[in-house]
Amino acid sequence: MILSARSTQPELMDTDCVDFDQYRSCLHDLSQVNVLTLTHRPMLKWLARKAKDHPDFSLLDIAQGHGDALRRIRRRHPQARLTGIDLNPWAKRVAEAATDPADRIEYITDDAFAYKPAEPFDFIICSQFTHHLTDEQVVAFLGWLRTNAARGWFIGDVHRHVIPYYGFPVLAWLMRWERFIRDDGRISIARSFVRAEWEDYLRQAGIPPEEATIAWHVPFRLCVASR
Template identity: 40%
Template sequence: MLNARSTADEWMDEADATEPAFRGALRDLERINRITLAYRPTLQWLDRLVRETGATELSVLDVGAGGGDMLRAVHRWAARRGVRVRLTGLDRSPWSASFAQAAGTPAEWITQDLFDLDPARRFDAVICSLFAHHLPDPVLVRFLRWLEARAERGWMICDLHRHPIPWAAVWAGVRLFRMDPMVIHDSTVSIARGFVRADWERVLAKAGVRAEVRWALPFRWTVSAIRDAG
């Protein structure tokens, strides 16, 4: 069943998801992100971006920002590195902004579809963690081109590797820790909607976008591009 990307729906993507259900899912997703070291690949890429471009301040957009936990991790990273950051979260869910604000996320928040974002908006860095698997291939091709147009210094996607081992581990883990029903349903669907290297090579070629594809632990892919806009 994992030979190709799944097209099964995730409950989180449904327009009628209620605020209590969404809030419970975001809370448990943050737990999963901490347990699985989900912030590390993005923060390591930001280290590399700063090192290669010499940037001392960055405007950072997080696409599919959810509850804002990645942006809070970026804020802590910036404080440690002495980098000044202006953070923006983008998520189409109306419940994301209130959750992120309640959690103290130090960021501007935009609630809309990413393709509806003002064409004039540009950011030094655009990051996207565990969001791309929500997009079918034709939309993902469009998103890659969108990233190229929006990011002045670089962009980075981090997403799931489609494989039986993480599928089985997540299936067991979300039940063992009695996580939110939305997370229980969506977790294995997310992995089934994930990627192998050939998937990334195919969509990048279709988009006409040059990027580096790297393996990241545990069971992740990073897809990124860095340019010196200074």
């Protein structure tokens, strides 16, 4: 049955986008998707609670893409030390061009798992990243977050469900987004998760229920975070 298990179909943007201008356009459209689907709202609320007594915290955004999450964090946390990391060097170029230098956000091109910061980050976040990973990689990633985030970590991703699966292509068509966004949107949803899968990943990573939460947010977001 469709959506009964995670899809392993690769996303076209990961394999077929070979032109910088098209890649930049895709990241711009993805930032619009994030606005319209309230992608960053759960993370911002979580961070506001966690960082209430630590205004000068350090934060790493994994696979930062356009950098829109970091810019929204900057508006709310002017003293924070913010860094974005992305494996694709084009993402650094796009994010830097979209970010005011006064925002003081650092962008790095590197593999997050190989990156060695001078000191641990207080918080590590990621959005729409984990559905690109295999089940085994998700488990390893949870362990990595637990080890490398000094004060807490947050994962935002999609809830695999028929409503967004059939509804997103309609929204993408109405917004006239890049074809990669239109086509990959449904693939991303099919590659994403249900609550039982996150419960299993946490169990395999050795993270007990009292250390992490799994929360559903409108519209069809499943967010996993340290308590």
